[in-house]
Amino acid sequence: MRQANVYYKSQLAGVLTENDEGYEFSYLSDYLSSENAKPVSLTLPLQEQVFKSRVLFPFFDGLIPEGWLLDIATRNMDISILDRMSLLLVCCKDCIGAVSIEAIQGKEENHV
Template sequence: MKQGKIYLYNQYVGLLTEDETGFTFAYDADYLASDGAEAVSLTLPLSDEPYHDTVLFPFFDGLIPEGWLLNIAESSWKINQRDRMSLLLACCKDCIGAVSVIPAEEPPIEETNSSNVEGSNASPQN
């Protein structure tokens, strides 16, 4: 089983799991109860119920590099390009945008108040 902790603006939002039946994404209950909770994707709206699929959810698959960057990732980490979860865990710890995917066995990233992050899209600049 492979698991990745999903962060949005450096705040833990849920857990993505791959097992023999497919993929599951579940939002964290504390995150759902927090003020200002927002979905990681329009295709994965906030829900108490976990999402299940036999293939990696398109939103997460879209975070994986393509083209020559994918070739570099495959050769550097010796990961088959059909092993989408391993590629996601290896390549998307600090990807462009608000979402990060951290292998479950690694320590959590430091959570920050997104309104205090310089250049953050979370709050308008005046």
């Protein structure tokens, strides 16, 4: 299992999780109760319920670079183009726009 903090304009908004069933995204209750709370995406409106998907949510997948920048990331970091969560964690800490992604250290399990 891997997890990442999702920030909206430098405010911690929620947590994205990759697990054996796919992906989950949930907003933090502190963020939801904030008067400045905005959804990170129109496809992920503010709600207490957890969003679930078998594949990486299109919004988050869209944050991953394309073209020559993706080629550089996959080559230099030795990441498969199919490993979308790793690409998101490596490439989207400081992306263009209001949303950024930061890996939560120590949340990865080793599977044998």
